Amino acid sequence: SMVRSTPPWMIWMAAPDVGDRFSMKRREFFGEQVPVVMLVHWRGRPLYIFLVYLLGQAIVAPPVFMMAVLFISFVTGVNIERFLSPVATVVGLMVAMAYFFYHRFSSVIRRFLARLIAGEAPEKPLATAAWEEAVMYPQRVTGWVAISSLFAYTSLGLLFTPRYGLSPALVGSLIGFLATVALGQVIFLFYLEGAMAPVARLALAVGAAPTLKTLKGSRPRMGVRTKLLMVTLLILFLAVTVMGLFGYAQALSLGGDPAASLSLTIVVATFASTIAALLVILLSRSLSKPMEEFQRVVEEVQRGNLNVAVRPLTTDELAELGLLFNRMVAELRQQEELKTAFGRYVSDAVRDAILSGRIQLGGERREITVMFTDIWGFTAWCERTPPESVVQTLNSYYENLVRVLASHGGTVTRYMGDGLLVLFGAPLEDPDHALHAVRAAWEAYVHLEKFNEIRRGVGASEIRTGFGIHTGVAVVGSVGCPERAEYTAVGDVVNLASRVEELTRELDAVILISDATYQRVAGYVEVGKRARVKVRGRSQPVEVVEVVGLREEILSGGRRSRV
Structure with missing residues (x-):
């Protein structure tokens, strides 16, 4: 304007x-x-x-x-x-x-x-x-x-x-x-x-x-040191020179010998200038050294090293600033430790969303794909296996399984002893959540086969797992109270995914998907058995489809279902 x-x-x-x-x-x-x-x-x-x-x-x-x-x-x-x-x-x-x-x-x-x-x-x-x-x-x-x-x-x-x-x-x-x-x-x-x-x-x-x-x-x-040296030395040099010339003029006015007066003036001015310059240099060092120390620590923090601290060597404002910076670095270190510990119990996506404030207590309706996976015969296996061996085997099994699921965008929201509840399409948006869930299940199955080969080589029993997958609208979000909450999904889609996983034993299939999921991935998978089965909590039969391969990754070896 x-x-x-x-x-x-x-x-x-x-x-x-x-x-x-x-x-x-x-x-x-x-x-x-x-x-x-x-x-x-x-x-x-x-x-x-x-x-x-x-x-x-x-x-x-x-x-x-x-x-x-x-x-x-x-x-x-x-x-x-x-x-x-x-x-x-x-x-x-x-x-x-x-x-x-x-x-x-x-x-x-x-x-x-x-x-x-x-x-x-x-x-x-x-x-x-x-x-x-x-x-x-x-x-x-x-x-x-x-x-x-x-x-x-x-x-x-x-x-x-x-x-x-x-x-x-x-x-x-x-x-x-x-x-x-x-x-x-x-x-x-x-x-x-x-x-x-x-x-x-x-x-x-x-x-x-x-x-x-x-x-x-x-x-x-x-820099600060250069500016301090330049400004202070110029001012002092001017003052010393003016005073020296004033003394020289006074000596001449009193009848002093010009040569002797000039020599004495030069000596006095040089001595005073040298002392002043040394004092200025010491002053600049006392200011620049803490700044250099502070800069060193800041550069270390920038590189990700949080185990550093400014060493206060004086009682001035620079030392106070260094202590305040140390406090900030300590808080950052605690946050990183909390973030690392937090990541052991929730997925990276959920952890980052919670820490950034994108997940609040409550939920939202969203179409997602839910996967349930469970170890077959887990109770009987625990009865005949020492507890230490059970825990060790589960840790190795979950380490590989969770890594595969996360690589396809899966968020593990719940561990249930021998099973997992995994969400695709939440908390991060994913338009291809159904396809990613099926791909994750198939890759997990391939890794499990390799895991069982190792176990067979040492005379251990195999781990047999089923995957049940269903796609639908659920309420996803943080459920619980402000003191303790859990990020999960709530709704019929979760219940049906659990029922589909239970059918893997009955139908002797490793990966079963609901018809809703199949409609979204039909062009990408090879299928085996199809069935309409009545499940608990449903008045109408549920149509399920067995996945025996991926179109872009057809594995040799014949039948892919569990026999």
């Missing part, structure tokens, strides 16, 4: 889909509070960078200019008016060069803002590039301006040399350079960081996706 109350040269537009959320008063754009000045433009061209440049020059350039003139005049002892023209020329040149760098390093930012001004949502790659340029902008601009200042004030020193001799010219050039770099560029660095922060936040709100690779690969990249 267009803001009519502003003059034409300060018109900005908001994207149509978020126009109702953006106003001059709230200054909200894409859910992010931003300065209105960011979207000021002239005929669609963003003026934000230009306004940032003007404000910065108005704040910093005049004080730096006056400081350079006064210091040079004070140290060299010449008339101040004679310095105005050359210093003003150099400062003016630097102001012009600064705008060149402001413009040169902001092309993506201006394109990003132009899209917003035009009422268009920027693409994520453009937003990401704008974020990267915004966070690198302060270092790039101030770095190049500092380099340009070095050449400019070196030229100024060479200009003064023929007029005032080598020492005054060098001192004047040094003071001008230090005043510009140490004061001006440090202030500009923090000023530009503040000016670019809204751009970076807005880019993130639009959809920028910064990565560690992008961040670490950016050049120049200024």
Whole structure:
């Protein structure tokens, strides 16, 4: 929506889909509070960078200019008016060069803002590039301006040399350079960081996706340690140099020997600068070492190692942050342990759905396929087999069976000693749940035959199993109470699947499916026996079909039913 109350040269537009959320008063754009000045433009061209440049020059350039003139005049002892023209020329040149760098390093930012001004949502790659340029902008601009200042004030020193001799010219050039770099560029660095922060936040709100690779690969990249060293050393160096030159000027005014006074000033300034530099280095190390430790632990956690911890070695806020991070990692470790333990009692699909909150207490109606599988003659086998051997055999049997069922999307919801209740099509949607259930049963049968070959080889009895499968609508969900619940299916489809499994003994068939399931898989299976059988709880006979093979996997060896 267009803001009519502003003059034409300060018109900005908001994207149509978020126009109702953006106003001059709230200054909200894409859910992010931003300065209105960011979207000021002239005929669609963003003026934000230009306004940032003007404000910065108005704040910093005049004080730096006056400081350079006064210091040079004070140290060299010449008339101040004679310095105005050359210093003003150099400062003016630097102001012009600064705008060149402001413009040169902001092309993506201006394109990003132009899209917003035009009422268009920027693409994520453009937003990401704008974020990267915004966070690198302060270092790039101030770095190049500092380099340009070095050449400019070196030229100024060479200009003064023929007029005032080598020492005054060098001192004047040094003071001008230090005043510009140490004061001006440090202030500009923090000023530009503040000016670019809204751009970076807005880019993130639009959809920028910064990565560690992008961040670490950016050049120049200024870390906390580098920034602390650079800023502090420049400020201290400026202070020490100014005080040294002030003492040198005072010594000369009192009639001291120029050479001796200069030597003493250099010695004192060098000693003070060395001590200050050592203190700054120690300070930066005390801050950077805990950060490096913290980064190491974070990278380990990112790789999946939760058995790490930050080692607090101080009592400052960084140590406190490390302890808070250790607490978070401990909670993550507990959750992973719970997740692993939980997965031993429910399927991975049910576990993940419960932990993510997708399964709540209650249920929903859904068409699913239910499989019951049971070991034939289990009671008699237990009577003649030691209990330890029974448990060991069941564990080996279930280990292979559950792996096969899960590979086809089956969710084991209940263990019943010698049997399993398995759901296909829940909790995760599966349009081919019937076919997957039949394939899982057939593959489980093939694996069981191999398992029995091993048992026969060691003189153990075979494990004979039946599979009953039925498809229909059931209520699936978490059944129980908030303290303890079970994910399962409820309804006639479950009861009928159990009855079909019971018929496997009567019909001497390994895999029996109901007619409802057969109608969904008829083109994929080979069938054997067909029967209409009356079962418990049903007034009408139930039609069942024996599966003796899969069309895409016809096994040799004749009859597939159990004999």
